[in-house]
Amino acid sequence: MRVMVMVKATRNSEAGLMPGEELQAAMGQFNQELVRAGILLAGEGLQPSSQGKRVRFSGGKRLVIEGPFAQTQELVAGYWVWQVKSMQEALEWVRRCPEPIPGEDAEIEIRPVFHAEDFVKAPAPGSQHR
């Protein structure tokens, strides 16, 4: 299964503080382990939400909202895409991740990606695919 693993934002990440050398090295090593285990498909760190924009779809209108956004802990500061056998395996890898933001409580969220079969069972509305 494919999962998206999201590092949630914190006050520091939203303030644009870059991780220190030590953390960068630790994260580099963790990433290397993921690559060597053959599970890391993609991953990036995201700039603070002050650099982001949102588009709200409402009543047929599209309204652009400028960052930064409230509710820091619901924002994403970085993500990976992993190919793993099970949610348990993803959890086990997350346990091995260095503390993503030192000195601050942080959270990592794992979400399974929809599988091809999920769509075969329930075709998306408006899908033209036979």
Next chain:
Amino acid sequence: MGETPTRETIEAVWRIESARLLGGLVRVVRDLSLAEDLAQEALLTALERWPHTGVPNNPGAWLMATAKNRAIDQLRRRRMLDRTHGSIQSDAATGTSTDRPEIEMDIDEDVDDELLRLVLIACHPVLSKEARVALTLRLLGGLTTDEIARAFLVPETTIAQRIVRAKRTLAEARVPFEIPRGEDLADRLPSVFEVIYLIFNEGYAATRGEDWMRMELCEEALRLGRILAERVPDNAEVHGLVALMELHSSRARARIGPSGEPILLLDQDRSRWDQLLVHRGLAALVRAEALASPLGPYALQAAIAACHAQARTADETDWKRIVALYDALVQTTQSPLVELNRAVAVSMAFGPAAALELIDALIDEPALRQYHLLPSVRGDLLSKLGRVDEAHKEFGRAAAMAQNVRERELLLARAKACAGETGGA
């Protein structure tokens, strides 16, 4: 941490650690079966203790230490037995200390290559192809014999026997457990590539049975390929192999229709191709091209797949380039199957008449005599040339040869369509 680990948690740890553990144990005890037993005992100990103690901070090291302690115990016990059988003099004469077996000596040197060691053993050329596949899935994939048997649609006893026999062959051949270096290592890799690609293809175009694709095998093969690429990064073909598998996998969800029927490449909805895998495949191909001149067979096939991946629509496919790549591939592989595929590319680049000539030259090829795609391709070319009666016959022959239910249905439908055309005309 802190919470009580469940059985699933411990099994997930096991999946991450087992191959490395096994590779390390093989190096120390120089016996695959013994290493497997020790690893299993370590797992049992973990299942017993971790629910009380929690998962240790470095579970891999914990499992290794536990297994090694077992190994040392066993060795001591064996020495004690030996001693009672009168081998005590020789020990005394050589001055070896029976209390510190040599096992402890090379415990922690270069643990990094344990996976490479294991895959080289599992894919050793003394073993048959089938044995290598089974052993690789067992040792590196952590699949049970039952799972392997189900994946290959053979009885479990067959797989179990293959594995037992493979281990015996390795022991009898006194296969060394060191990782070969340089040229010697490069010589051993094609045997590994072959196994990985076989596993991939078994999943991608299952040769028998109902399901056209068994994605789990594809994913396992891709994982093994990616792991190997990290361990022999200077080898061009490993990147070619990974590129090929990534690019083929990128089309997985577009190649099956809602009721499980196969959809041919040119009919696929390209918006459903997995762009993440396309990008990974193209990146791996770039690595292969930077290292190789000329390209090897996997990289050439990946380059062909890349032509498709980069064409936004089927009409934009660069068929002339594909023909040129097939020309190079025919040279390196000398395979009639590749010539068949080349003929298909020729038909796209230069028209069905040119291709039909090539196909007709392949009809007597013994390797293709039972291969359903030969009459299938021939039928396709004939129908394009308006020779629908002959096409109908060819599709019928192809359907009779096809072993996969879904493919057979597709071929019968095409045969029927030809019959419809004659009737209607």
